[in-house]
Amino acid sequence: MEIQLVEIPKIVNAQGNIGVIEKDVIPFDIKRVYYLYDVPSSAKRGGHAHKNLQQLLVPLSGSFDVTLKDGKEETTITLNKPDKGLLINNNIWRELNNFSSGAVCMVIASGVYDEDDYIRNYREFLSYVKSNK
Numbered sequence: 001m002e003i004q005l006v007e008i009p010k011i012v013n014a015q016g017n018i019g020v021i022e023k024d025v026i027p028f029d030i031k032r033v034y035y036l037y038d039v040p041s042s043a044k045r046g047g048h049a050h051k052n053l054q055q056l057l058v059p060l061s062g063s064f065d066v067t068l069k070d071g072k073e074e075t076t077i078t079l080n081k082p083d084k085g086l087l088i089n090n091n092i093w094r095e096l097n098n099f100s101s102g103a104v105c106m107v108i109a110s111g112v113y114d115e116d117d118y119i120r121n122y123r124e125f126l127s128y129v130k131s132n133k
């Protein structure tokens, strides 16, 4: 399964860097930004898919693992570079775990929060992707 990493443009300076996400960096209009922080190392986040939402996950600080499943294949990636974001399309199941101490996961989303867009049951997800082929 293809992993879609997005290179975030940066301004590098000996006094510290700046990562800049302008509208052309991501393939959707930004409707919401939220972030996960103070996540215990034993926590499991995600465990769902979205029918329509697309998102870019950026590890602003620390690291965490993201497992993606499309109903056929699965792949796991460690995010630990603040200039590399992970694009997650709709109809992809995601699980996040193994958060390091102080990890911050910023999420840039194509839509506002809508619980009806979530599929939180894996069996339901499998039949949803089958029926949408």
Ligand code: T46
Pocket (backbone or CB within 6 Å): 034, 036, 044, 045, 046, 047, 055, 094, 096, 107, 113
């Ligand atoms: C995703 C991963 C990476 C809101 O009310 N507004 C929001 O914008 C969000 C993101 C969540 N919530 C509520 C919904 C739940 O009652 O906060 C509660 C916890 O949300 P959830 O269990 O979905 O959190 P995560 O960390 O498992 O998932 C979140 C996003 O929901 C999801 O879209 O891809 O982060």
